[in-house]
Amino acid sequence: MRSERNERDRGRRRASNVRGGGESESDKVASTRPRVSVSPTLPVLSSSSLHPLKRLGQNFLVDNRVVDRIVNALGPASDGTIIEIGPGKGALTERLIDHAGQVVAIEFDRNLAPLLIERFAARNNFKLVQGDALQTDFCGEILPAITARVVANLPYNISTAILQRLIDQRQCLTEMVLMLQREVVDRITAPAGSTERGYLTVLVEAYCESEKLFDVAPSAFKPVPKVWSSVVQVKLHSKIRVEVKDEDLLWRIVSAGFAQRRKTILNNLRHAQEPLQTKVKQHGGASIVLCVAGVDLQRRAETLELEEWARIARAME
Numbered sequence: 001m002r003s004e005r006n007e008r009d010r011g012r013r014r015a016s017n018v019r020g021g022g023e024s025e026s027d028k029v030a031s032t033r034p035r036v037s038v039s040p041t042l043p044v045l046s047s048s049s050l051h052p053l054k055r056l057g058q059n060f061l062v063d064n065r066v067v068d069r070i071v072n073a074l075g076p077a078s079d080g081t082i083i084e085i086g087p088g089k090g091a092l093t094e095r096l097i098d099h100a101g102q103v104v105a106i107e108f109d110r111n112l113a114p115l116l117i118e119r120f121a122a123r124n125n126f127k128l129v130q131g132d133a134l135q136t137d138f139c140g141e142i143l144p145a146i147t148a149r150v151v152a153n154l155p156y157n158i159s160t161a162i163l164q165r166l167i168d169q170r171q172c173l174t175e176m177v178l179m180l181q182r183e184v185v186d187r188i189t190a191p192a193g194s195t196e197r198g199y200l201t202v203l204v205e206a207y208c209e210s211e212k213l214f215d216v217a218p219s220a221f222k223p224v225p226k227v228w229s230s231v232v233q234v235k236l237h238s239k240i241r242v243e244v245k246d247e248d249l250l251w252r253i254v255s256a257g258f259a260q261r262r263k264t265i266l267n268n269l270r271h272a273q274e275p276l277q278t279k280v281k282q283h284g285g286a287s288i289v290l291c292v293a294g295v296d297l298q299r300r301a302e303t304l305e306l307e308e309w310a311r312i313a314r315a316m317e
Contacts, residue, residue: 060088061153061179063220067092073213073233074151074177076100081145083173085133085152085162088112090119092151097123104141104148106133133162139172150176156227159184160200167207170236177213177233185212185230190302197302199258203251205306206242209235242310250313252276257301257309265304266290266297283316290315 061067070092076082076099087093087105089112096103097120104127107113113130120126129141142148150173154162159180166173180188183196188204189212190196204210216229244250256272257265269276269286283289290297293311295304 059153059155059221059223059225061091061220062222063216064091066216066220067095069214070151070177070179070231071095071099073231074149074175076149081142081148083138083142083148083150085150086154087116088153090116092153093120093126096151097126101125102127102142102145104129106131106136106141108132134158134165136165138166138169142172147172147174149174150178152176153179153229156181156184156225163188163200164203167203167236170207171238173236175233175235177231179216179229179231182215182228182230185232188232188234192305193303195302198261199254202254202306202309204234206240206250207237209237242306244310244313245317246313249276249279249316250309253312253316254301254309257304261301263300264298265295265301268301279316 074082074096076096078099079101081102081104082096082100084093084096084103084105087107093103093105093116102125105116106129107116108131110130113128116128120128127141129136138148138150150166152162159178163178163180166176184200186196187198187200188210190198190201211233213231213233216231218224218226218228220229240247252272253269253276256276257268259268259271266286269280269289271277272280280286280289283292287297289312292315293308295308295312
């Protein structure tokens with residue numbers, strides 16, 4: 001299993017999606033063409049090939065039964081806005097356009113843009129944003145809407161990075177229905193004490209409520225991946241769910257705590273990187289900090305609840 005840090009690093013180097021701009025209400029009425037925005041920094045690729053690109057981690061969803069289950073889980077409303085990350089050939093997009101007030105589709109691969117435009121050119125509630133989801137201003141793209149929900153079949157190689165990006169923009173995102181590698185969903189939903197628990201688990205717990213909905217077999221995709229997928233529902237909160245004054249400090253502590261999983265939280269805090277190392281020493285050292293927080297010195301990071309992480313942070317505020 002890849003480490004979360006490696007997965008985040010790979011995610012920063014590439015993504016599967018898009019950027020763009022809006023247009024006036026009069027333009028929407030006058031035109032039957034979809035709104036399309038193209039990032040000038042992306043290379044122009046040939047539109048002749050519609051085969052999945054391995055370098056982008058593409059696996060197109062082809063099972064209509066899975067499409068139905070995702071749409072039912074999301075429940076798009078006629079007055080709501082949906083962001084779809086990685087529409088691919090539009091299997092899910094078509095269903096969303098039929099039911100949602102507006103669909104903002106974010107696609108990185110320029111080979112797929114002509115197909116999406118051709119399929120949905122007559123649909124006034126469709127907007128194509130062509131670019132990188134890791135750089136997209138989701139809140140800006142949905143305007144004039146204030147909030148939106150997200151649906152995505154995320155490439156395995158960048159799923160953690162995009163999830164973190166979505167959480168960062170939670171001020172305008174209320175809910176997400178995401179298809180991810182099953183191991184990633186297991187990490188997201190892992191309870192305290194589980195060996196699957198990690199930095200990503202605590203991050204999602206702090207800002208979201210998550211529930212695994214169902215598994216998806218490799219045969220539901222083309223090309224067929226080597227791993228199973230799972231669909232998870234994530235409801236976002238605008239504010240962190242624990243009481244801390246310094247959220248950056250909290251995430252430095254959590255990152256240090258999981259740095260070496262086989263070591264205790266005491267040892268990991270003792271060997272934390274700067275600037276956390278100085279912060280720990282200023283408060284009497286790792287042992288004192290954990291005692292003040294009421295956390296046993298011999299526990300490992302995966303056993304800690306979200307509130308216990310917050311108590312450690314408060315002990316150093």
